[in-house]
Amino acid sequence: MINEKTSSSERILSIDALRGFDMFWIIGGSGLITTLLTLKKTTWTLWLAAQFNHVAWNGFTFYDLIFPLFLFVVGLAIPFSLAKYRKGSINFKSAYTRIVTRTLTLFFLGLLVNGLLDFNFTSMRWPGVLQRIAICYFFAAIMTLHIPSRFQSMIIGILLLVILLGYWAVMKLIPVHGFSIGDLSPQGNLAGYLDRLIIPGRLYYQYGDNEGLLSTIPALGTTLLGVLAGGFLKSKKSQIIKIKWIFIGGAVSLVLGTAWNFIFPINKILWTSSYVLFAGGWSLLLLGLFYWLIDYKGYKRWAFPFIVIGMNAITIYFVQALFDFGIIVNILTHGFIGYLGAAKDVFFLICLVTLKWLFLYFLYRKKIFLKA
DSSP: OOOOOOOTTTOOHHHHHHHHHHHHIIIIIHHHHHHHHTSSOOHHHHHHHHTTSOOSSBSOOGGGGHHHHHHHHHHHHHHHHTGGGGSSSOOHHHHHHHHHHHHHHHHHHHHHHTTGGGTOTTTOBOOOHHHHHHHHHHHHHHHHHHSOHHHHHHHHHHHHHHHHHHHHHHHHHSOOTTSOTTOOSTTTOHHHHHHHHHOOBOOSBTTBOTTOSTTHHHHHHHHHHHHHHHHHHHSSSOHHHHHHHHHHHHHHHHHHHHHHTTTSOOBTTTTOHHHHHHHHHHHHHHHHHHIIIIIISOOOGGGHHHHHHHTTHHHHHHHHHHSOTHHHHHHHHTTTGGGGGGGHHHHHHHHHHHHHHHHHHHHHHTTOOOOO
């Protein structure tokens, strides 16, 4: 979701396209596909439609990939966005100014989305998607800035391993009062307990928060996985070697996440270590596919709609949270949409997604990009 700009010679279009592909589902794509699939209800279409809803607790659907893919792409772009600060002696002042400004902007936008200006702080939800992205971006960017390039992959890989193993140990070995050790239920898990104990205001679910305190640590691991992939893409290795190892890395990550699931279940709300690896595996495979099609094979036209979204992902996330585009769609279609029968909802959602895309296309043509 963070629009990291590089020079035109370095810009990898597949990163923008992947960011836009991810955002497409949030701006209405998931609702559109779900509505289409449920027009004719069969076992197959209902199963596919269920992929666009989050699982209640343990497990994984396609929609559970959306947020970690965001964080993965945030990390993916960091080595490119910070490259100019690492030429020769590192310009720490300029780099820190950029990193801190973006972090605070993201965090503040997240609070606005959550209702900061309602001034009802006791019932306001303080954590959120943009707040988590801000925190993960900050720490991942600081690490990328300070770790020497020649050691970056090794050190960040070790940090990722420490985060995943450490989070597993903490969640399994530190008990919550009144529950058995290693309890990972909604009521008895350590992450939820700390959220209830520390976070003021309203939590996302009864026993904790989706973007709570402790679970932000493995979410940083997801971002660091993106940093590793971004550093590899930025290397001087041939494109085909990059594609090969991205696919291999994705497959290995999926296998490891699946195996770990048996003792540390894949769980988005807790952002378990197995979830980091499983979602990271799919993220790597998608990156490999997009990079192969767009940057290696040169098939770019099909990706243009996603690139337009990806260049202003924060803009549409923030704007649609505060403004109902459906009002405009209703104004334009209310006179005839009622005659469309079963196709009414599908047509409405097509118009809604199209309107949001046209808004972003206008910004794209005017070269207006919200960078945060």
